Amino acid sequence: MNMAKYTESAKELLEHIxxxxxxxxxxxxxxxxxxxxNDxxxxxxxKIEDMDVVKGTFTNAGQFQIIIGNDVATFYNEFSEIAGVGDTSKEDAKVAAKQNMSFIQRLIANLAEIFTPLIPALVVGGLILGFRNVIGELPNFGPNNDQALVELSQFWxxxxxxLWLIGEAIFHFLPVGIVWSITRKMGTTQIxxxxxxxxxxxxxxxxxYGVAEATEIPFWDFGFATVDMIGYQAQVIPAILAGFVLAYLELGLRxxxxxxxxxxxxxLFALLPAVIVAHVILGPIGWVIGDWISNVVYSGLTSAFGWLFAxxxxxxxxxLVITGLHHMTNAIDLQLMxxxxxxxxxxxxxxxxxxxxxxxxxxxxxxxxxxxxxxVxxxxxxxxxxxVTEPAMFGINIKYGFPFLAAMIGSSIAAVISVGSGVMANSIGVGGLPGILSIQSAHYLMFGVAxxxxxxxPLVLTFxxxxxxxxKNAYERLGK
Structure with a gap:
């Protein structure tokens, strides 16, 4: 495709939009x-979907999205010139899109904006933990096939x-990334x-990780009060609460x-109170909330009715992906870990x-x-x-309907097998076929079955x- 070819298509899209x-x-x-x-x-x-350059459409998070393909940047340049709309940043688009959202949708969108910048690190961390699992815990090596690689080789x-240097930096020090991401999102001072x-x-x-086994908790003694010196390694909710307190303090003080x-x-007046509040009030409260959420989810999945939950x-x-609510699972996963x-x-x-x-x-x-x-x-x-599921779901499965249902049924059966056999992942990872690299080694076989x-x-059901x-109704509806 080239710019000249897009001229008529751009005019047509502008009319239909x-x-x-x-x-x-x-x-x-x-x-x-x-x-x-606006409307x-x-x-x-x-009419938009009937256009030759269009591969599909869908609405998500307050945005009407049109799938063009790999030449979208060229098409966009032609369209923006013809339509007379200026170049606008994705952040501006997100802000404008929130005008079309409900309160719950805005809440979920905010949660998504906190975790999205962290996902590359979390995926890398998951892969590293998975690799450490293979070399450190799989007892399938050696002359008798009963030793791990770390026992056989000084190199491994x-x-x-x-590699734990990276794993610890990503997961144990996760609160640093969360609070940074909040300040970035809120437009406050990131450092x-x-x-x-x-x-x-x-x-x-x-x-x-040492609190449960500690015989004595260290504390700061201010004479009239004491504050426990407890760290919040890998804790999600205390970090989120503290981050928003800091951001809103700074915005108010400005x-x-x-x-x-x-x-x-x-x-000074943003950071000092935020640190005090984080350790005196929000940290302990967030710890309790996080424990409660994690225990409810974990207990539900490991109970006699775990199969039903799954x-x-x-x-x-x-x-849930369509609504955006799936972003909540990131926080729950990290808390479970x-x-x-x-x-x-x-x-x-x-x-x-x-x-x-x-x-x-x-x-x-x-x-x-x-x-x-x-x-497509x-x-x-x-x-x-x-x-990355959105192109598949919005471009094909939801459009036809029946493949979406087939996938949901297949996912449900696979989830029951996974939970029923106690499959655990080390962490969040690549959410598709490479996901097996994030699964704990003892569960490779059953996750493979799932x-x-x-x-x-889904293949058989879709056919x-x-x-x-x-x-047949789906094909007739789409004129195929």
């Missing part, structure tokens, strides 16, 4: 145009110890967030302290992603003569198996449902 007066903000990502519209009803979704022993985060994990404090002295007094979660996770040294929730997420990708694979075969559909479905299946189910069941009335 409701004209430039209906565009509040427009930007783009790797494959999609992202619109925040979503003015956009003719059917050293590598195992060295103050980093400093506050460090005070939560300082070596001066009793490590969070309004009342004159600019000439703000450089001195805003950081079935419901496996079935409902993909719809801090208490139980692993998470039994995350494996189900990886299985759900695999199931959605498998449904798309079935649709690739069913629509093998539809070249336009293949341009093949890249969507690949990205889904690598943990993966096979997450691949096979089967395509021949039913549900499938």
């Amino acid at each position: 409701g004209g430039n007066e209906n565009i509040s903000v427009v930007t783009h990502c790797a494959t999609r145009m992202r619109f925040v519209l 979503n009803d003015k956009a003719d979704k059917q 022993s050293g590598a195992n110890d060295f 103050l967030g980093i400093v506050l985060g460090i005070t939560l994990v300082s070596p001066q404090l009793l490590n969070a 309004k009342i302290i004159p600019n000439v002295i703000s450089m001195i007094f805003v950081p 079935a419901v979660f496996g079935f409902a996770y993909a719809p 801090s208490i139980f040294e692993g998470t039994n929730l995350w494996p189900m997420i990886a299985l759900s992603n695999i199931a959605q990708g498998s449904a798309v694979v079935a649709m690739i075969f069913l629509n093998r003569r539809d070249e336009k559909e293949q341009q 479905s093949i890249p969507a299946a690949v990205s889904c198996y690598l943990g 993966m096979a189910v997450a691949i096979a069941v 089967a449902l395509a021949k039913t009335k549900m499938g």
